[in-house]
Amino acid sequence: MPVYVYSVTAADHPLRLDGLDGVGAPPSPLRTVRSGPLCATVSDAPADLRPKRRDLAAHQGVQERLMADGTVLPLQFGLTAPDDDAVREALDQRREEYLQRLTALEGCAEYHLKASVEEDSLLREILRDSAEARRLNDDITGGNRSPDLPLALGEIVAQEVGARHYALATGITEALRPHARQDVVSEPTGQDFLNVSFLVDHEHRELFLAAEKGLAAELGDDFDLRLHGPLPAYSFV
Known part of the structure; x- marks a missing residue:
């Protein structure tokens, strides 16, 4: 199933996702995909994803919750991957780039x-x-x-x-x-x-x-x- 990707954080970043909804109607539950030192926050991607107010707010809500506890790489609205394995592979392939950006954005x-x-x-x-x-x-x-x-x-x-x-x-x-x-x-x-x-x-x-x-x-x-x-x-x- 296609996966909607919200953001990338360090694997040890607090993930207080309780009470948050993902995109879609009905909203998709949030979960994480981990690879070594990195973690992506994801959910199932709805088939008819559009930049509706509710979905934009859900996307932004995830970023703000994660940002409150540390550095986050917020991805643009609408980014999807074929499945969890594809997300994990992207984290592997771009590991150094993501880690460098997390360091550059720390405290900002x-x-x-x-x-x-x-x-x-x-x-x-x-x-x-x-x-x-x-x-x-x-x-x-x-x-x-x-x-x-x-x-x-x-x-x-x-x-x-x-x-x-x-x-x-x-x-x-x-x-x-x-x-x-x-x-x-x-x-x-x-x-x-x-x-x-x-x-x-x-x-x-x-x-x-x-x-x-x-x-x-x-x-x-x-x-x-x-x-x-x-x-x-x-x-x-």
Whole structure:
């Protein structure tokens, strides 16, 4: 029977899985597959597995329970293997890699930061700082109906927004980087200009949180910084 794989830990990691459900409807009981110094938490994989809210919550619940007792390699939602023997074989084949990652992640958690800025505020800055953008805007608001004006203004604004987003994202990341072991920058979506994950050890946690809070205060109310954590270190496995 196909096996759903949640995470990998050291074999001596506490496995307090009581009271937790696996994925599927009805939920599958959790169990472990061991190989030497490693252990995988698994369950039977449902035939119709989809990223439904209940299954995502079950997956995350396993990671958080294990994370509370030590280092865990959280695997992405949806990872399956043909059977327990295949899981055991993977633990054998990738033993050194998994052990190295467990060592690298020891005492750490992931913090995920997204940021956006109020569009009207950014536009006001651009009009204040760019004489050409200000001239084009004045022409448009003054009644000039040339179709070339909005296009020209749009190009300038788009370039300025991109440059300012990049500078802001770089500045925020650089300010927090000294308090983290690693960081992974991802492509932002929607209105966000920043999407970055930090690997933070327990020693630097308070410094990291204080630095993020200071940045939010310094940037002001036009900025929305959304920090989530501590989380299982998905981005660093």
